[in-house]
Amino acid sequence: MSLVPPNDIRQKIREMVENSQSHPTAWFETLYAESQGDPSLIPWATLATHPQLEKWLENQAIEDNNQTALVLGCGLGDDAEALADFGFQVTAFDISPTAIAWCRQRFPNSQVNYTVADLLDPDPNWLEKFDFVLESRITQSMPLEVRSQAIKAIANLVAPHGILLLITRFRDTEAAPEGPPWPLSEAELSAFKTCGLTEINRHKFVAENRPDAQQLCIEYRKDVF
Template sequence: MDRNIRSVDDVLKLMDSLFAPGADRWTGGAGTWWDGFYADRSKPVPFFVAKPDESLVSYLDRGLVAPGRALDLGCGPGRNALHLASRGFEVDAVDLSPGAIAWAGERAHEAGADIRFHCGDAFAEDAPAGPYDLVHDSGCFHHLPPHRRVSYLAFVDRVLAPGGHLSLSCFASGAMGSELPDADFYREAGLQGGLAYTPESLRWIFSELTEVELRRMRDEPADSPCFGEEFLWTALFRKAR
C-alpha cells in the first residue's frame, strides 16, 4: 500500500506519472526522447537552424529589453543563447536533453561565446537560480502538461528579477498544437505533441505579469538571419519592480 503524498510537489510528481513515458512525459523519459530527437542533426527541423527568434531580435533592437543576466529556458541547440551572448548578456542555458546541450556547447565553442550550460530539469533545486533580467522560452512552455504550469509560474516568479522580462514563444491555437481541454490530456495520457494556446489563455495564465507585446511570430524566409514561424505566438511580459 502506497501513501506517498504529503506535499504539493508529491501531487505534481504523481500527475507526471499519469503520462506515458517518452515525448509526453515531463520527467524521466522526456530527456531520453529529446536525445533521440536531436540525434540526427541533418533533419529538416525548423528550430535546428543556427538563428535567433525574430521576436527576441526585435525586442533587443527596439530597446524593450536591455542587456543583463539571461536564462535560455529549454535552449535546444543554443541558437537564442548564442544571440543573447553576442548582444552583451551574461547567459545561462538549460535543457533536459544531454544531446541538445552537447550541440549547443559545440556551437558556443565555435563562436567563442561564454555561456553556462546546465543539463537537467529547470524546476529542480540544482537548476540555475537567477535572478535574471530576461528569461527566454522558445518552445518549452507548450510541451508542459497542464499541472506543470504551476511549477512554471513559480519558477518565473522565483528567478525573474523585479522589472525583468519573460519572452515566450508557443503554439498558436488554430495553427499548431492540441486544443483539447486540460482535463482530456489526463484521460488521453499524453500531450498530443504539445498544447495550443489562445492570446486570452496566455494573458490569463500570466496575469501577474504586465503584457508588453503579444503577437504572431513573423514568418521568416530561408535566407533571413532570424528564425520565424507563423504557427507560434510570441509574447513579452514584464515583472513588477
C-alpha cells in the same frame, strides 16, 4: 542530413511522449540522443536565432554589462548565442544532456554558461536572478497537467523589474488540445499575470514552417509592489 518526412518525425515524437513515464519532458533526451547529431531530426532546430527574438533585440539597448539572461530549454543554442553577442551574461539550460553537449560542440568558444537543468525543479539559486528570461516554445511542449507548475517556475526566475519574452503557439479555446505541442490558451496565459508578471506587449506572427498555426510573442515585466 536526414530525409525523414516531418510527419514521420512528429509521429515519432508523439510515441516518445506516450512512452515517457518517468518525467513529462524526459522524451527530449531520447529525441536528441537518437538524432545522432542530425539537426534535421529536431523539428524546432533551425540553427538560427528565432526571428521574434531578433526583432526584440533590435529595439533594446544594454545599459549595464552585468545584465543577466536565462534561456529555457535552449536546444542547440542559437538564441543563447544571440543574447550573449548582444551583451547579456547568459545562462542557458536544457533537460537533455545531449543537447547541452551539442551546444558546447557547436560553440566551443562561447561565453554562454550551458548547463543541464529541469524547469520543473530549477536551481534554487536562480530564484528572481535573471534580468531577461527567454521562453521560446517551452511551456507548449509540456502536458497540461504540469503547465501551472511550469508557469510558476518561469515567473519565479525573473528578477524584479525583469523581462520575460514568451514565444508560443496559441489556441483560442480552453478545450484540451492534441499535442505535442499543446498551444497555450488565454486562461493559461493569464497565469503568468497571476504569478506577478504584467503584460506590456503582445503581437501575433506567422511562422514560415507552420503558417497554419496561431503564434504569439508576448513581453512581460515583473513589477514590484
